[in-house]
Amino acid sequence: MQIVNRAVLGAGLIFWSVGSWAAPPPQAASCAACHGAEGQGLPAANYPRLAGLPAAYLAEQLQHFADGTRQNAIMAGMAKPLSAADIHAVAEYYAGLPVPSAAVAAAPDAALRQRGEWLAQYGDMAAGVPACFRCHAADGVGVAPVFPPLTGQSAKYLADQIAAWKQGTRKGDPNDLMHTVALRMTEADTQAVAAYLASLTPKAAVVTAVGAEMHSTGGAK
Ligand code: HEC
């Protein structure tokens, strides 16, 4: 199917993209209102991008919304009616959509960008914060199936997730990896790294078989 679509991004940026992919499954009909016709998300409203995220990650998050492991009122209502087969269908669909080709935000001011880039690349040894790119791959493109991309998401969405892990409203991350990272991050560092990551251009995730078993052992906590 040939689709020509106009997507409206973050700061009023508009781009045209031409793609060729499978028709959305009926279960995805209600998702587009928030996550966009191409799964590109709506950064201005902090609705995350789903296009090109690992299918196993997407499916697991939908289960977590449904069972309360990840607490969000909107997504609980969306995920609860979905059967296991529905979850599989929408996860595969969004994972197969093209990765958005533009960053959702402009680079933040120099001081914020410098700190954010440092944290992403090297972490903060004294604070015990590991480099984000160690797990999420260079430039935060993500490593399927376990580590989602950090690009193509709004700074506020990213910062909200760090806050949710700190508050315990988002759980189920394999081996508590993100809970541990989040607890060590200051509010200022969270804002800096989120602003930096939002300014990076999304690219296709790295794919590896290593770590796939984490999904089955991570579970709800
Ligand atoms: C009314 C708006 C709305 C609708 C409709 C909606 N979502 Fe969401 N979705 C959200 C918001 C807001 C979040 C972020 C929740 C959070 O911060 O934890 C989210 C998060 C997600 C995530 C987590 C993404 C990530 O990177 O971890 C997945 C997966 C998801 N939605 C899938 C779906 C699917 C599939 C549908 C349709 C069945 C759907 N959503 C419908 C608003 C919506």
Ligand code: HEC
């Ligand atoms: C030790 C590995 C590891 C490191 C280092 C790491 N992460 Fe993560 N991160 C993960 C895993 C695993 C997930 C998926 C969690 C899940 O499945 O619930 C994740 C998910 C996330 C998400 C949620 C994305 C989404 O779509 O909802 C954000 C935001 C995030 N990480 C930010 C960061 C930042 C910022 C850093 C650096 C300060 C970082 N991570 C470092 C392992 C890591």
